[in-house]
Amino acid sequence: xxxxxxxxxxxxxxxxxxxxxxxxxxxxxxxxxxxxxxxxxxxxxxxxxxxxxxxxxxxxxxxxxxxxxxxxxxxxxxxxxxxxxxxxxxxxxxxxxxxxxxxxxxxxxx
Amino acid sequence: xxxxxxxxxxxxxxxxxxxxxxxxxxxxxxxxxxxxxxxxxxxxxxxxxxxxxxxxxxxxxxxxxxxxxxxxxxxxxxxxxxxxxxxxxxxxxxxxxxxxxxxxxxxxxx
Numbered sequence: 001x002x003x004x005x006x007x008x009x010x011x012x013x014x015x016x017x018x019x020x021x022x023x024x025x026x027x028x029x030x031x032x033x034x035x036x037x038x039x040x041x042x043x044x045x046x047x048x049x050x051x052x053x054x055x056x057x058x059x060x061x062x063x064x065x066x067x068x069x070x071x072x073x074x075x076x077x078x079x080x081x082x083x084x085x086x087x088x089x090x091x092x093x094x095x096x097x098x099x100x101x102x103x104x105x106x107x108x109x110x
Numbered sequence: 111x112x113x114x115x116x117x118x119x120x121x122x123x124x125x126x127x128x129x130x131x132x133x134x135x136x137x138x139x140x141x142x143x144x145x146x147x148x149x150x151x152x153x154x155x156x157x158x159x160x161x162x163x164x165x166x167x168x169x170x171x172x173x174x175x176x177x178x179x180x181x182x183x184x185x186x187x188x189x190x191x192x193x194x195x196x197x198x199x200x201x202x203x204x205x206x207x208x209x210x211x212x213x214x215x216x217x218x219x220x
Contacts, residue, residue, distance in 0.1 A: 009156045018156065036205045042214055046119045046128065047207060079204075087201040094189075094197050095146045097157060098208070104152055 001101045002068045005029075010097060022074065029069055032079035032087060033062045055082060111211045112178045115139075120207060132184065139179055142189035142197060143172045165192060 006022055013019040022029070035058060039047035053061065059081050069076050079085055121130040121137070132139070145168060149157035163171065169191050179186045189195055 004151060004155070007155045008151060021155065032204060034204060034206055036203065036207055039207045041114060041118060041207065041209055042216065045114070045117045045131065084202075085204060087204050089199050089201060091197040091199060092194075093146070094142060094144060094195060096144055097146055097149045097151065099151055106152065 001099060001104060002065060002072075004099060004104060006069065006072055006074060008097070008099075010095065028075040028077065030077045030079075030087075031062075031066055031069065032085070033058065033081050111209065111214060112175060112182075114209060114214060116179065116182055116184060118207070118209075120205065138185040138187065140187045140189075141172075141176055141179065142195070143168065143191050 009019050009021050009024075011018065011020040011022070011025045011027070035049060035052040036047075038052035039049055040051060041047045052058070062081060066076055066078055079087065116133065117131050119129050119131050119134075121128065121132070121135045123129040145159060145162040146157075148162040149159055150161060151157045162168070172191060176186055176188055189197065
């Protein structure tokens, strides 16, 4: 997952093709923990977060990922764990790519 | 899916519980089409977008959703279909919730 995050070729080259990784463009990372991604909205209109990890476990995992990314030599900025934040962004593209660790384990059946 | 979008109780009430829907808070919508959500990153490091709909089909669906949301009386702003944009946001929370139409069809097995 971390390898994928650092090596994914999602930045455009001179021909506007997604060809370059974070390292290729000397990019930096902003890692923000986000338990609401685990919301289950299938039943009713109020999302439930039952499947999200307990905060202690989640923080341990979050800090592990931050550490591993820093080890790779990438500059990493972080959000504040469990805090309500206002994250100001200029979302260019926009591009939103979902990496699901469960999903990455399966190889595609192409 | 559209009903879910409009009725999901993701806004906090006076007790900071997610209890209120877009209508309850007199909210507005910004709908931006985003084919990169369909990226498949399982093999290698370059995402493929083979499963994303063809642009014509996608635009039809996108406009349908915009129309239906407007019909409900909600103020809707849109992005420009197929254009590269810079979307400036103040992401409060941050909260990111994924609604997958395939996934919503299945009821949870709780």
